Amino acid sequence: MEIDGIISAIVIGIVIGVLGRLVVPGRQRIGILLTILVGIVAAFIGSGIAVAFGVADTDGVDWIEWVIQIGLAALGVAALDRTRARR
Template sequence: MEISGVISAIVIGIIIGVLGRLVVPGRQRIGILWTIVVGIVAALAGAAIAEAFGVNDTKGVDWIEWLIQIGLAAIGVAALDRFKSGDRGRSHHRSRSDR
């Protein structure tokens, strides 16, 4: 992959990650780097799913592919947020028997 392809993947990942994060209600406790990583993974997975269903190359904007990618990013952001908040909750909230 050329440098322009890497830069494109990062830019698309940022856009997809931010859009996915906006779809998830509430405040997410993940940083921007995790948002970008989730966005890049969602963009790549969404493109593969769209290609498998034959909706990746249409005239104009590929809205279905974008919706798939944003949906995957929202799922990824919500899952990562739940995972990270679950770790925090267990480490800070000990019961009386643990003290």
């Protein structure tokens, strides 16, 4: 992966993390850096899942891939929020 691919993955991860946080109802007790980290991880895992199902390379916007990534980010944000609430 080249540097422009890494930078674009980070930018997409930020967007995915923020959208995932917006999907989760209520107030989350995690910081923005954890949200970004969850978004980056969700973007990578979501891309892998989309490739496995063959929906990653379509003409135009890959809506199914975005939905998978945002869903994974929402799960990650909710899981981190739940662990923060127990402390």
